Amino acid sequence: MGDIVKVVRESEGQTFVQETCRATILLSPDNVASRGMDLGILHLQPRSKTLPNMHPRSEEMFYLLKGKGTITVEDETEEIEAGVAIYIPENVVHHFENTQDGETAFRSEERRVGKGGE
Numbered sequence: 001m002g003d004i005v006k007v008v009r010e011s012e013g014q015t016f017v018q019e020t021c022r023a024t025i026l027l028s029p030d031n032v033a034s035r036g037m038d039l040g041i042l043h044l045q046p047r048s049k050t051l052p053n054m055h056p057r058s059e060e061m062f063y064l065l066k067g068k069g070t071i072t073v074e075d076e077t078e079e080i081e082a083g084v085a086i087y088i089p090e091n092v093v094h095h096f097e098n099t100q101d102g103e104t105a106f107r108s109e110e111r112r113v114g115k116g117g118e
Helices: none
Strands: 013-017 021-027 035-046 060-066 068-073 075-082 084-088 094-098 104-112
Touching: 035 094, 094 104
Parallel strands: none
Antiparallel strands: 013 021, 021 035, 035 104, 060 084, 060 104, 068 075, 068 094
């Protein structure tokens, strides 16, 4: 599609595995003309959770594509299911837990908001 539009399949993305979680970055400043945005897919194995994390210079948005579980932001936990969107500002500790027997899948977007990004 030329230099303007980039099409990337999940199998072509950059994948990172962290214990029971697999994240694949599909679009980022590394492969498109984005100015500080990443688009990815996050898969969480059944009955598992991500490690608590925070991003000092970026905000995140998630859309739960399939499954259900919880999100904990600092010390508040809320149940989530497919079809919900989640916004997490920079500098906020958070983690996801898959509370079911099947995999959960999230669409994730991260945008750098501070100098230098993360």
